[in-house]
Amino acid sequence: MLGFILRRLLLVIPSLLGLLIFTFILIRVVPADPAAALAGDNATPAQIAQIRRQYGLDQPLYVQFAVYLGQIARLDFGESAYSRRPIVLDIKERLPATLELTLSSLLFATLLGIPLGTIAAVYHNRWPDLALRILSVGGIAVAAFWFAIELQLLFAMRLDWLPLRGRLSPGLTPPSTLTGFYLLDSLLTGRWHAFGNALSHLILPAFTLSLGGLATITRFTRAGVLETLQKDFVTYERAQGFPQRVLIWKFVLRNSVVAAITQIGLLFGGLVAGAVVVETIFDWPGIGFYTVQAILTADYKVMLAVTLLIGVIYALVNIIVDVVHGLLDPRLREED
Amino acid sequence: MSGTALLEVKSLRLSVRTDEGIAQILDHVELQLARGHILGVVGESGCGKSTLARAVLGIMPSRAVLESGEIHFEGEDLLGVSDREMTRRIRGRRIGFIPQDPYLALNPVFKIGAQLLPMLRWHASADLRSEADRRRRVLSLLRRVQIPEPELALERYPHQFSGGQRQRLMIAGALACSPALVVADEPTTALDVTTQLQILTLLRSLTEEFGIAMLFVTHDLGVVAELCDAITVMYAGQTVETGRTDEVLAAPQHPYTQALLACHPDRSGALGGIQGLVPSPLAPPPGCRFSPRCDYALAQCSTRIPRLVKEAPGRFVSCRLADERQRERP
Amino acid sequence: MLILAKFSRDKAAVLGASIVLFALIIALLAPLIAPYPGDIAASHLLTRLKPPSIEHPFGTDNLGRDILSRVILGTRGALTIALMVVGTAMLIGVPLGLLAGYYPGWLSEGIMRVTDIFLAVPQLILALALAQLMSPSLESAMLALTLTYWPFFTRIVYGEARRLKVSLFIDALQCIGAGGARILFLHILPNAISPIIVRATIGMGFTILVAAVLGFLGMGATPPEPDWGLAIAESRQYLPDAWWFSTFPGLAIFITVLGFNLLGDGLRDIVDPRLRRSR
Numbered sequence: 004m005l006g007f008i009l010r011r012l013l014l015v016i017p018s019l020l021g022l023l024i025f026t027f028i029l030i031r032v033v034p035a036d037p038a039a040a041l042a043g044d045n046a047t048p049a050q051i052a053q054i055r056r057q058y059g060l061d062q063p064l065y066v067q068f069a070v071y072l073g074q075i076a077r078l079d080f081g082e083s084a085y086s087r088r089p090i091v092l093d094i095k096e097r098l099p100a101t102l103e104l105t106l107s108s109l110l111f112a113t114l115l116g117i118p119l120g121t122i123a124a125v126y127h128n129r130w131p132d133l134a135l136r137i138l139s140v141g142g143i144a145v146a147a148f149w150f151a152i153e154l155q156l157l158f159a160m161r162l163d164w165l166p167l168r169g170r171l172s173p174g175l176t177p178p179s180t181l182t183g184f185y186l187l188d189s190l191l192t193g194r195w196h197a198f199g200n201a202l203s204h205l206i207l208p209a210f211t212l213s214l215g216g217l218a219t220i221t222r223f224t225r226a227g228v229l230e231t232l233q234k235d236f237v238t239y240e241r242a243q244g245f246p247q248r249v250l251i252w253k254f255v256l257r258n259s260v261v262a263a264i265t266q267i268g269l270l271f272g273g274l275v276a277g278a279v280v281v282e283t284i285f286d287w288p289g290i291g292f293y294t295v296q297a298i299l300t301a302d303y304k305v306m307l308a309v310t311l312l313i314g315v316i317y318a319l320v321n322i323i324v325d326v327v328h329g330l331l332d333p334r335l336r337e338e339d
Numbered sequence: 340m341s342g343t344a345l346l347e348v349k350s351l352r353l354s355v356r357t358d359e360g361i362a363q364i365l366d367h368v369e370l371q372l373a374r375g376h377i378l379g380v381v382g383e384s385g386c387g388k389s390t391l392a393r394a395v396l397g398i399m400p401s402r403a404v405l406e407s408g409e410i411h412f413e414g415e416d417l418l419g420v421s422d423r424e425m426t427r428r429i430r431g432r433r434i435g436f437i438p439q440d441p442y443l444a445l446n447p448v449f450k451i452g453a454q455l456l457p458m459l460r461w462h463a464s465a466d467l468r469s470e471a472d473r474r475r476r477v478l479s480l481l482r483r484v485q486i487p488e489p490e491l492a493l494e495r496y497p498h499q500f501s502g503g504q505r506q507r508l509m510i511a512g513a514l515a516c517s518p519a520l521v522v523a524d525e526p527t528t529a530l531d532v533t534t535q536l537q538i539l540t541l542l543r544s545l546t547e548e549f550g551i552a553m554l555f556v557t558h559d560l561g562v563v564a565e566l567c568d569a570i571t572v573m574y575a576g577q578t579v580e581t582g583r584t585d586e587v588l589a590a591p592q593h594p595y596t597q598a599l600l601a602c603h604p605d606r607s608g609a610l611g612g613i614q615g616l617v618p619s620p621l622a623p624p625p626g627c628r629f630s631p632r633c634d635y636a637l638a639q640c641s642t643r644i645p646r647l648v649k650e651a652p653g654r655f656v657s658c659r660l661a662d663e664r665q666r667e668r669p
Numbered sequence: 670m671l672i673l674a675k676f677s678r679d680k681a682a683v684l685g686a687s688i689v690l691f692a693l694i695i696a697l698l699a700p701l702i703a704p705y706p707g708d709i710a711a712s713h714l715l716t717r718l719k720p721p722s723i724e725h726p727f728g729t730d731n732l733g734r735d736i737l738s739r740v741i742l743g744t745r746g747a748l749t750i751a752l753m754v755v756g757t758a759m760l761i762g763v764p765l766g767l768l769a770g771y772y773p774g775w776l777s778e779g780i781m782r783v784t785d786i787f788l789a790v791p792q793l794i795l796a797l798a799l800a801q802l803m804s805p806s807l808e809s810a811m812l813a814l815t816l817t818y819w820p821f822f823t824r825i826v827y828g829e830a831r832r833l834k835v836s837l838f839i840d841a842l843q844c845i846g847a848g849g850a851r852i853l854f855l856h857i858l859p860n861a862i863s864p865i866i867v868r869a870t871i872g873m874g875f876t877i878l879v880a881a882v883l884g885f886l887g888m889g890a891t892p893p894e895p896d897w898g899l900a901i902a903e904s905r906q907y908l909p910d911a912w913w914f915s916t917f918p919g920l921a922i923f924i925t926v927l928g929f930n931l932l933g934d935g936l937r938d939i940v941d942p943r944l945r946r947s948r
Contacts, residue, residue, distance in 0.1 A: 018789075025786055136681055140934060144926035146878055148885050149901050149919030152908070156916075160909030235443035242396050242438070242522075243458050243512060244431025247422075257448050276793035280882060295886065298797045306798060310790070317789060332448050333496045358675070 011325050015318040022314040026307055027071050080308040085300045090308045093293060098312075099183025100170060101282070101289030105274050107186075108209040109267065112216035117263060119217075120224025121256055127229060135221060142218030147277050151211045151284040158207060166204050168286040175200055208285040212277045216270045223266045227259030234258070261331055268324035271317055344371040344411070345552050346395065346520055351408030353390065355400050362620040364390050364400075366576040368408070369647060369655065372569070374519070377546060377553045379567035379584065381560060381599070385617050387576040388556045389439070392524045395554065396434055397425040413519060432462040435513030435551075437523040441505035441530075445497035452477070452493030455512055462516045480511040484541060503534035507541070514545065521546070521553045527562065539566055560603050564588055569653070572596050575618050575628040578647065582654035592656040594633045627659065635660060675939055682935020688928025696745040703738035710893045718911045728913035731903060732893075736913065739895040740921045746896055747925065750807075751876040754814040755869050761815070762822025763865065767853050769823065770830025781827060787820040793879055800888045810889040814876055825868055829861035863940040867933055874929030881922050897922050 046054075055061050059070055074080070080090040123135040159167040170185060171177055178188035178197050185201035231237065232255060240254050278291035286292070290309065297305035353365040365387045372378040380388045390400065395410055397417055410417040417429065430436075438444035446454055459473040467473050474493075481489035484507040497505060506526060513521050523542070527535040543566055546553050555567055563570055563584060571581040572593065580593040591597045598613045615632035618624050624631050630640035640659055648661040676682055700706045713733030721728045727736035765784075769777040787795070796813040803809035833839055834857070842852050883889035884898025892899065897918040904914035 021782070021786070022789075133681065137931075140681070140930045141923070141927055144874060144878075144923055144930050146881050146898075146901075146919060146922045146926075148882060148898075149915065149922060152901065152905065152915050153919065156909050156912055235438060235440055236446045238393070238398060239436065239438045239444040239509070240446065240454075241398055242393075242430055242436035244426050244429070244462060245458065246426050246461065249457070249461075254446050254449065258446065272789075272791040276791040279793060279797075280885075283886070294794065295797070298794075298801050299886070299888075301801055310794075313791070313794070314789070334447060334498050 007329055008322070008326055011322045015322060019314060019318060022311065023072065023075065024068075026310060027068055075311065081304045083297070083305050084302045085296050085305065090305055093305075094290065094308060094312065097289050097293050099180075100287060101278055101291060103184040103186065104205065104208055104212060104282070104287060104289060105278055107205060108213035109216060109270070109274065111209060112213040112220050112270075113263075113267065116217045116220030117224050117256070117260060120221040120226075120263065121228050121251060121259075123221065123225040124228035124232065124259075125251055132225075135225070139218040139221045142214045142221075145214060147211055147214065148280045148284055150214065151207070151281055154207050154211060155284070165207055168284075170201065170204050170288060171197070172200050172204075208281045208287055212274065212281045215273045215277060216267075219266050219270055219273075220263050223263040224259060227261065227263055228255055231255045231258045257331065261328060264324060264327050264331065268321045271320050275313055343373060345374040345413065346370075346372040346554065347409075347411040348391070348395070349409040349411070351391070351394065351410065352406035353394065353399070353408075354404050354406060356402045356404065357621070360621050363623055364403075364576055364620055365394070366623070367578070367647075368573070368576070369578045370571045370581060372520070372552055372554060375546070375550050375552055376568045377543075377555055377566055379563035379570045380554065380556045380573060381558065381563055381570060382573035383558060383599075383617050385620075386573045387620075388558075388573050389524050391573070392522050392554060392556045395520075395522055396430055396436060397422065431458055431518075432516045433518050433520065435516070435518040435521040437506075437509050437513045437521060437526045439525040439528055441502055441509055441526075444509060445505060447497055450494055450496055451500075451508060455493070455508075455515065458512065459515055477511070477515065480515060481508075483545070484508070484511045484514075486511070502530050503537065506530060506534075506538055510538075510541065510545065514549065514551070517549065519552060521551055522556075523553055524556045525558070526555075528557070528559075535562075542566065560588070560599060572599070575623060576620060577628060578655070578657065579629065580656045580658075582651075586651075586654060592650060592661055593629075593658050594635050594660070595629045598632075598634075627657075672939055676935060679935045679938065681931050682938070685928050685931025685933075685935060688924060689932050692744055692748060692925050692928060695741055696748040699742050699745045703735075703741040705735040705738040706742070708734040708738045709742055709895055718907060718914070720911075721913055727917040728911070730900065730914055731907055731911075736900075736917050739900065740897070740917055742895040743897045743900070743918065743921065744925070746890065746894065747877050747880065747922075750811055750814075750880050751873045754811055754818060754876045754880075755872045757815045758818035758872070759822050759865065759869060762819035763826050763858070765819070766823040766826025767830050767857065767861075770827040771834055771849065771853055771857065780823065784820040784823045784827075787817065788824065792817045793882060796879060796883060797886065797888060800883060805888045805891075807890045807894070810880065810883045814879060814883075818872060818876065821868055821872065822865065825864050826861050829864060830857050833857050833860055863936075867937045867940055870929055870933035870936060874926040874933070877922065877926050877929070 059067060062070070078091045082088065083090050083093055086093055119135055119139075123132045126132045155167055158165045166172065175197055178185060178192050178194050178201075181188050181191055186198060186205070189195070189198035189201055228251075237250065237255060240250055245254065275291070278289065279295055280291070281287065282289045282291035283295050290312070293305065294309050296302070297309065348368055348370045351365050351368040352363075355362045355364055368387070368391055370378065370380065380391065382388050393399070395412070395417070397420065399405065405418065408418065412429070413433065417425070420429065445451075455477050456470075456473055459467055459476060460470075467476055477493070478489045481492055486492050486504060486507055492500075492508075497508075500508065509526070513523075526542070527538050530538060539562065542553070542555075545551070555563070557563060567584050569582065570584045570587050572579050572587070572595065574595050580587060580591065580596045587596065588600065591600055595613075602613060613632055618628060618631070624641060626639075626641040626643050627633070627636070627645050630636040633640065637659070643659070645657045645659050645662060647655045647657045648665050649655055650661060650665075676686075695702060705711075711734065713729075716725075716729050716733040717731060719725055719729040719733075725735050725737065727740060730736055730739070765780050769780040795817045796810070799813035799816055800809050803812060830853075839852060839856065842856060847856075880889055881896075881898035881901075884896045885902045887899075887902065890896035890899050892903075900918040901915050904911065904918075907914055
């Protein structure tokens with residue numbers, strides 16, 4: 004198993020290198036004169052030349068690329084034009100918030116989507132299937148930003164059941180940082196009140212963010228279970244006298260979730276895009292919010308850092324998906 | 340018919356609704372199987388024999404409509420038993436099942452032990468209450484079907500076994516709860532010839548040893564000759580001839596059985612075949628279903644449905660010729 | 670005919686087709702149907718933020734404009750954007766996919782690697798960044814969406830072309846000396862057309878969604894355009910009292926996208942034989 008994971012890690016290196024080259028080309032090669040761009044419109048030729056020397060832009064491209072790699076390796080992305088702080092600090096502070104939000108919505112989508120998809124397949128073409136199909140197509144069709152606003156309107160503004168925005172009520176001090184996840188940290192430090200408060204803040208954004216994933220996982224579990232139900236071994240297991248519930252929830256499901264798990268890897272893009280929207284609307288102090296600010300204020304250094312971050316997380320997610328795959332299907336473990 | 344039969348299927352009719360129309364898969368199927376005997380069900384691909392095998396277990400194709408018939412097993416009509424009851428009392432417990440393709444019939448993501456042991460747990464009889472007892476039982480079965488290193492086999496996945504070994508595992512699974520009947524759906528078709536022979540020998544000795552009756556579905560008359568006590572020939576969803584194996588093979592009465600025998604490479608010098616194709620179940624020919632391909636067919640054959648004529652005790656033929664012969668007899 | 674019969678039995682797909690047809694009719698006849706077609710730009714400060722009533726079934730917005738009319742007029746904009754974006758993306762993506770799939774070599778490699786990178790970056794982020802680079806406007810939003818959507822077509826057509834290239838009938842065509850362009854456009858393309866149509870249908874819905882997000886974030890349509898996303902953005906200041914202001918444009922997005930997705934789903938079930946079996 005360890006060898007399996009290591010091989011997957013090695014496979015990621017070329018794609019990450021590709022991403023680095025791509026970003027390098029974007030910032031250093033595409034602009035006709037990056038020094039002039041950096042210096043601004045009113046710079047004198049002398050100033051531009053100075054900047055060119057200062058940033059090493061007079062060096063050959065491969066030297067520049069090596070310097071660029073060195074900066075990335077030291078996590079030196081420069082300073083954000085928007086927050087006036089080192090970008091790496093900003094990201095460190097905001098990443099746990101985004102991870103807490105995305106992971107909880109992914110967990111919710113998986114835990115609910117797999118049973119729902121199975122039910123839809125078992126009741127194939129009958130009303131639960133049709134209802135779930137409309138719901139899952141609807142989950143993809145709904146605009147997350149609108150849905151978030153409607154949830155705020157109903158549950159926060161009208162009913163006043165849940166908080167409108169943020170991660171924690173303004174009066175509360177955040178729990179001491181162990182993992183950076185407020186839920187875990189408050190549990191570990193035994194601050195029950197903070198836990199409840201953080202949870203109530205998480206519900207609406209996490210639910211909004213989970214919609215797309217929930218719909219996708221439901222659909223693919225349904226398709227997977229339907230496909231598995233056609234298999235010979237299901238007939239065999241039925242003939243052996245296994246009760247329907249054991250047949251479906253144990254023997255069939257384990258064969259079917261493989262397809263749904265693959266989808267979780269592909270959901271990543273949607274989750275990041277969703278996080279951008281959801282964090283903006285709920286004032287969630289995470290990476291998505293940060294990204295939108297960076298884009299709106301044309302803060303290219305932040306955009307670069309966030310792109311690399313997304314690339315790395317994307318690669319990690321796919322490794323995890325592969326490993327879970329291997330755990331679920333013994334045949335995959337031995338292939339290589 | 341005789342009251343001693345373990346399994347008796349009476350005028351079973353079953354159709355399936357498809358996108359193209361209603362397909363008559365089974366039409367007046369008749370068969371009976373005595374306790375401890377092996378009955379071969381023979382016919383070309385698509386004649387409904389696999390559907391019949393599954394129907395005995397109460398497993399119908401989706402969108403199937405059971406039009407009429409009875410399936411008597413140990414004195415009760417299985418068609419009147421609910422699916423839940425079938426699962427609890429009959430499937431796996433009283434009737435074992437050996438599937439066609441051992442490469443596809445084992446769940447690929449569970450270990451062998453995790454597939455065989457739970458079955459005994461669901462159908463636990465009095466002497467198998469503890470997990471240790473059940474484990475011992477499975478191990479002895481695996482040893483009996485000649486799986487090497489049964490202890491290790493329980494911890495392995497299906498893809499780590501050869502085809503022949505997998506079929507042995509399936510046989511162990513079918514026998515696990517000491518059923519009275521085993522339904523085998525072409526259990527040797529997917530295997531190579533030498534393995535086939537080993538599996539057949541194993542099946543023969545096991546049924547004798549445990550006193551188990553077997554419904555053996557196959558398209559191979561050679562296998563039937565080797566293994567079965569009696570034979571039922573099916574054509575296009577209908578029983579056309581039935582009787583003791585030696586009698587049917589020595590003196591086939593139905594033109595279809597004769598043609599089948601003539602096609603068998605062991606029997607005919609030249610490779611031949613039956614002209615024409617098995618009719619589509621969507622549009623079965625009227626009258627005798629074999630008439631479009633029959634050398635003896637008369638005009639009346641394509642209009643009148645032949646009845647099943649009793650030639651001798653336990654010997655039935657469904658053909659105009661047999662009907663006429665019987666009428667001529669005083 | 671069999672396809673039509675199959676399709677008509679799929680209730681969800683028929684619902685989707687009806688919604689799409691309905692949306693198309695509204696978009697075509699928008700100025701005729703809208704009760705107050707002048708409310709694209711007009712403002713009536715005396716009737717600001719009125720709740721739904723007989724005169725204004727969806728209520729009025731912060732400038733007193735009839736929301737029903739603006740939703741109807743917005744349909745035309747949304748569908749036009751989606752059609753232009755998907756159509757252009759198809760014109761770029763399909764030939765590239767055909768080329769890459771049929772002629773292996775460095776060109777194919779290059780096209781597919783670029784496609785991979787585009788597909789790996791979340792589309793919304795890429796579109797946002799591109800729209801910002803080109804200075805925010807409706808035109809740059811459309812261009813950004815097009816630039817992010819063509820790889821989806823390239824990937825599909827690439828797969829189909831690769832699959833068909835090794836098939837017997839293409840072999841036969843090559844043997845009788847048919848030229849590459851002829852084989853590509855007259856023989857491979859027609860066989861790849863159904864997955865393209867499915868992708869385009871789903872892409873219509875998807876584009877409407879992303880375009881609405883761009884409008885919402887102020888990177889798309891500009892006031893006083895009757896854009897759905899823009900309207901929802903404007904409505905936020907007037908919540909929770911003017912609930913109708915955000916609700917109806919959002920429902921319009923939802924129903925339109927739902928229609929395209931249901932239709933695309935139904936088409937895929939007919940086209941994809943692997944899924945057809947399980948239906």
